[in-house]
Amino acid sequence: MSATTALYVRDVSKSYGQLNAVDGVTLQASAGEIVGLLGPNGAGKSTLIKCIAGLLRVSTGSIEVEGFNVRTPQARLRTGYIPEVPALYDLLTPWEHLQFIALAYELTDWQQRAEQLLEQFGLSDKRDSFSGELSKGMRQKVLIACALLHQPTLYLFDEPTVGLDPQAQRELTRQLLQLRNDGAAVLVSTHILSQIEPIADRAVIMTHGQTIASGTLDELRKGFDLPADTPLEDVFLQVTE
Amino acid sequence: MLARSTSDRAAVRYLQSRIIRNWFRRSMRSPFFWLIGVFILFLLIGTIASVIDGPEDSGLIGESEQRYVSAAAGVFLLGGILVGLWRGTTNTPGASLADVVLLMGSPVSARLQFALLMLRPSLLNAVIIGLWATAAGSGLILGSGDQWAIVRLLFTVMLVVLLSEFLRNAVWVGTEQLVARSLERGQRARMTVKAITLFSGGAVGIGLLWPLTRDFDGTWRDALLVLGERGAALAAYPPMSLMASVFTPGGYSLASALVLMAGTLGVGALAIFWARDFTEPVSMTAERKTDARGQILESGSDVHWAILSQYGISPQMRVAISPFGRGPWALLWGSLIRWMRYQIAAAWITLFIMVGFGLLTALGVRMGFVSDYLAWMVVLIFPFFGSVNQFLDELRRQFLFLIPGSAHKRLFAAAATSVLDGMISSLIVIAALLVFGAISPGEAGGLFVLATAISLLAQACLALVQIIVPFWTGQRMRVSLTFGLTGLAFVPAFVVLALLTVTAGPVIGLLVASGITGIAGLVMMVIAGWLFDRMEFAG
Incomplete structure (x- = not known):
C-alpha cells in the first residue's frame, strides 16, 4: 500500500447465507483519483460501497481508510458516503x-x-x-x-446523479473534479457511463460480486483488444458479455 | 477541540431536540393539534383537581379486589419481561435511512447511537416516569385511596412497557455482539433465550390454569376468582412481588417502585454498554422497510391494470387481470385485489383481534359484566371507525380522477371495498357473539344489516368531508370531522332504534334503524358524487 493510498480493499467477501454478494474483491483508490465502480444490476457494487462505508460487516478480508480499519471512528471521520436514496x-x-x-x-x-x-x-x-x-x-x-x-479524504458515491436535474448533475461533476484536485480519493458507482467516462482516472468493473477488469480506460481497451477510440460504454459491454 | 464524547452528546442532543422542536412547529400549524391540546389540558386539570381533592377512598376498589389488582400487576410485569425477552430475539431496533447514513455513518460513538435508537420510541414514556419518580420522591403521590391507585396503575403500566422495551434492546444487542463474532453462536444464544422464554411462559400459563382443568364445575366468576388466587400466589415472588406491593391494600411502597425503576434503568444501561457492533442489521432493516414501502406504493397504484382495463388494450391481459369491470368499475376490481392481498398478507392478525374482541364481549355478556347494548356497540364500532384508512387510500389514487365516467360510479366503486371491509369486521364479531350465545340469531341478523348501513354511511361522510373541508386543515382534522358527521347523521336512526327496541323489540328496532342509516348513507354519497369534481388529488 503506497503512502497516498486512501482506500485499500483487500480480498473482501460479503455473503448473505449462501449468496456471495461480494466475492474476493481487491481494489485501491489513491489520493487525487476518481475511480468508477461499474457493473450490471446485482453485481455487488452497492454492497461493496456499504462495506467500505462501514455499514455492513465483511465476511472475509479487510478494508482500510488511510490505514484505519473501516469500522473505527477514525475511518468514519475520513469518509463521506452518499447513497442512491436521499x-x-x-x-x-x-x-x-x-x-x-x-x-x-x-x-x-x-x-x-x-x-x-x-x-x-x-x-x-x-x-x-x-x-x-x-x-x-x-x-x-x-x-x-x-x-x-x-x-473527508475518501468519498463514496452510490449512483449520485439519480434524481438530479441537469444543472445539479453538472455541478456534481464539477465538485468531483474539484475534490480530486484537492487531493481526495473518490469512488463512484454508476450506470451512467457517459458521465463517468470523462472524469474517471480508473474504472473497476464487477459482475457476480467479482472484479473482472480494472485499470485506466486505455488499459481496459488494450486488455480487450479494442480500438483506441472505443467509448467506455462499448468497453463495458465487451467486458461484461 | 471538544472531547469526543462531549461533541458526540452535543450532536445527538441537537439532532433529537431539533426533531422534537420541529415536530411541534409543524404540528402547531394543524387545528387538530390544538383540539387535542385543549383536550389533554382539560384532562390534566381534571386529574390535578381530583388529586388535590384528597386521597379519600370512594369505594370503587374494595379490599378483596385490591388483592386481585396486585396479582394482576405482578403477572403483568412478568408478561412484560417475557415479551421483552422474546422480542429481543426477533425484533431489530427501528431506525430510519437518515439514521443509517447520517448518524451511523458519522464518528458518533456506537453506544450513543444505540442509546438514541433505544430511547427515541420511549422518550415520552421515560419523561413521564421521571416526573412520577420526582413527584413520588417528594411525597406528592402517596396514599392508598383508589384514585391514587389509578394514577399508580397508569405509571406502573408505563414502567413495565419501558422495562420490556429496554429488555428487548438489551437481549437483541447482547446477542448481536455474538452474531458479529460467530453467526452460529449468536443464533444459538437467541434460540436459548427463546426456549427459556417459552418454557417460563408455558410453565406460568399452566400453573395459572391448572386448577381449572381438574374437575372444575364453577361459574365463569368462580373461574376468575381461582385465577386471581393463583395470580396472587405467583405475585408473591420477586420481581413480581415488587410490582404487587405497589398495589397492596393499606399502603404503597415507594421503595418497591424505586427498585423497579432502578432495575429498568439498569437494563437500559446494560443494553447501551453492550452496543458496539449493530449497524449492519439495523441498516438492512431500515432499507428493507423503505424498499417495502416503495413496492407497496408501486403495486398499490396498479397503474397498468387500470390503464389496460380502461382502454381495452391487450385483451389477453385484460382477461387475465380484470374478468369484470371496465371504466370506473375497474377501480373496484383493483381495490378488491389490493384488499385481498392485504387480508392474506397481514389481516390474519386482525382476524384474531376481532375474534378476541367478540369472545371477550361474549364472555362479559354471559358473566353479566357487559350489557347487551354494549355488545351491540362493540359490533357497530368497527364499521363506524374501521375503514377510514382504506377509503382514504382509494381517494388518493390518481385513476379515480383520471378515468372518465360518472363521478357517482367512480365514488361508489372506490368506496365499495371499504364498505365490504366494515361488513366483514362486524360479521366476525357477530359470529363470535352468536357462537357463545351472547345474542340471538334475530339480533345477529339485525346487527349485521345495521353494521352494513353504518359502513356505507361512514364512507359517504368521509368522501363528503374530504370534498368540502379544505385540505389545509390537515388530514387528522378532516378525519375527526368525518367521525363527527357520521355520528350526527346516525342520530335519527339511533333515536328510532332506542324507541323501537323498547316498544317493538330489538330486531325490529335494528332493521328500521338500518333502513334510516342506509338512506342517510345513500343521500350523503349522492351529494358527494355531485360535488366530486371539486375534490383535489391529494397525491
Whole structure:
C-alpha cells in the first residue's frame, strides 16, 4: 500500500447465507483519483460501497481508510458516503442537517462553507424548509452537501446523479473534479457511463460480486483488444458479455 | 477541540431536540393539534383537581379486589419481561435511512447511537416516569385511596412497557455482539433465550390454569376468582412481588417502585454498554422497510391494470387481470385485489383481534359484566371507525380522477371495498357473539344489516368531508370531522332504534334503524358524487 493510498480493499467477501454478494474483491483508490465502480444490476457494487462505508460487516478480508480499519471512528471521520436514496430527516431543515454534521464531525468555522455549498447546489432559498417538503433531487443535493461539508479524504458515491436535474448533475461533476484536485480519493458507482467516462482516472468493473477488469480506460481497451477510440460504454459491454 | 464524547452528546442532543422542536412547529400549524391540546389540558386539570381533592377512598376498589389488582400487576410485569425477552430475539431496533447514513455513518460513538435508537420510541414514556419518580420522591403521590391507585396503575403500566422495551434492546444487542463474532453462536444464544422464554411462559400459563382443568364445575366468576388466587400466589415472588406491593391494600411502597425503576434503568444501561457492533442489521432493516414501502406504493397504484382495463388494450391481459369491470368499475376490481392481498398478507392478525374482541364481549355478556347494548356497540364500532384508512387510500389514487365516467360510479366503486371491509369486521364479531350465545340469531341478523348501513354511511361522510373541508386543515382534522358527521347523521336512526327496541323489540328496532342509516348513507354519497369534481388529488 503506497503512502497516498486512501482506500485499500483487500480480498473482501460479503455473503448473505449462501449468496456471495461480494466475492474476493481487491481494489485501491489513491489520493487525487476518481475511480468508477461499474457493473450490471446485482453485481455487488452497492454492497461493496456499504462495506467500505462501514455499514455492513465483511465476511472475509479487510478494508482500510488511510490505514484505519473501516469500522473505527477514525475511518468514519475520513469518509463521506452518499447513497442512491436521499435519506434525510424529514423534520430537519437543510441547514439543521449541516449543523448536525458540523457537531458530529467537530467542525469549527463551518458556516461559510455550508453557505457556499447551499449556494452551489441552488439550495439557499430552501435552507430553512423542512426536508420532508423538498423534492427528491433537492434532498439528494442536501445529502451531497452534508458529505462535502466535513471534507473527508475518501468519498463514496452510490449512483449520485439519480434524481438530479441537469444543472445539479453538472455541478456534481464539477465538485468531483474539484475534490480530486484537492487531493481526495473518490469512488463512484454508476450506470451512467457517459458521465463517468470523462472524469474517471480508473474504472473497476464487477459482475457476480467479482472484479473482472480494472485499470485506466486505455488499459481496459488494450486488455480487450479494442480500438483506441472505443467509448467506455462499448468497453463495458465487451467486458461484461 | 471538544472531547469526543462531549461533541458526540452535543450532536445527538441537537439532532433529537431539533426533531422534537420541529415536530411541534409543524404540528402547531394543524387545528387538530390544538383540539387535542385543549383536550389533554382539560384532562390534566381534571386529574390535578381530583388529586388535590384528597386521597379519600370512594369505594370503587374494595379490599378483596385490591388483592386481585396486585396479582394482576405482578403477572403483568412478568408478561412484560417475557415479551421483552422474546422480542429481543426477533425484533431489530427501528431506525430510519437518515439514521443509517447520517448518524451511523458519522464518528458518533456506537453506544450513543444505540442509546438514541433505544430511547427515541420511549422518550415520552421515560419523561413521564421521571416526573412520577420526582413527584413520588417528594411525597406528592402517596396514599392508598383508589384514585391514587389509578394514577399508580397508569405509571406502573408505563414502567413495565419501558422495562420490556429496554429488555428487548438489551437481549437483541447482547446477542448481536455474538452474531458479529460467530453467526452460529449468536443464533444459538437467541434460540436459548427463546426456549427459556417459552418454557417460563408455558410453565406460568399452566400453573395459572391448572386448577381449572381438574374437575372444575364453577361459574365463569368462580373461574376468575381461582385465577386471581393463583395470580396472587405467583405475585408473591420477586420481581413480581415488587410490582404487587405497589398495589397492596393499606399502603404503597415507594421503595418497591424505586427498585423497579432502578432495575429498568439498569437494563437500559446494560443494553447501551453492550452496543458496539449493530449497524449492519439495523441498516438492512431500515432499507428493507423503505424498499417495502416503495413496492407497496408501486403495486398499490396498479397503474397498468387500470390503464389496460380502461382502454381495452391487450385483451389477453385484460382477461387475465380484470374478468369484470371496465371504466370506473375497474377501480373496484383493483381495490378488491389490493384488499385481498392485504387480508392474506397481514389481516390474519386482525382476524384474531376481532375474534378476541367478540369472545371477550361474549364472555362479559354471559358473566353479566357487559350489557347487551354494549355488545351491540362493540359490533357497530368497527364499521363506524374501521375503514377510514382504506377509503382514504382509494381517494388518493390518481385513476379515480383520471378515468372518465360518472363521478357517482367512480365514488361508489372506490368506496365499495371499504364498505365490504366494515361488513366483514362486524360479521366476525357477530359470529363470535352468536357462537357463545351472547345474542340471538334475530339480533345477529339485525346487527349485521345495521353494521352494513353504518359502513356505507361512514364512507359517504368521509368522501363528503374530504370534498368540502379544505385540505389545509390537515388530514387528522378532516378525519375527526368525518367521525363527527357520521355520528350526527346516525342520530335519527339511533333515536328510532332506542324507541323501537323498547316498544317493538330489538330486531325490529335494528332493521328500521338500518333502513334510516342506509338512506342517510345513500343521500350523503349522492351529494358527494355531485360535488366530486371539486375534490383535489391529494397525491
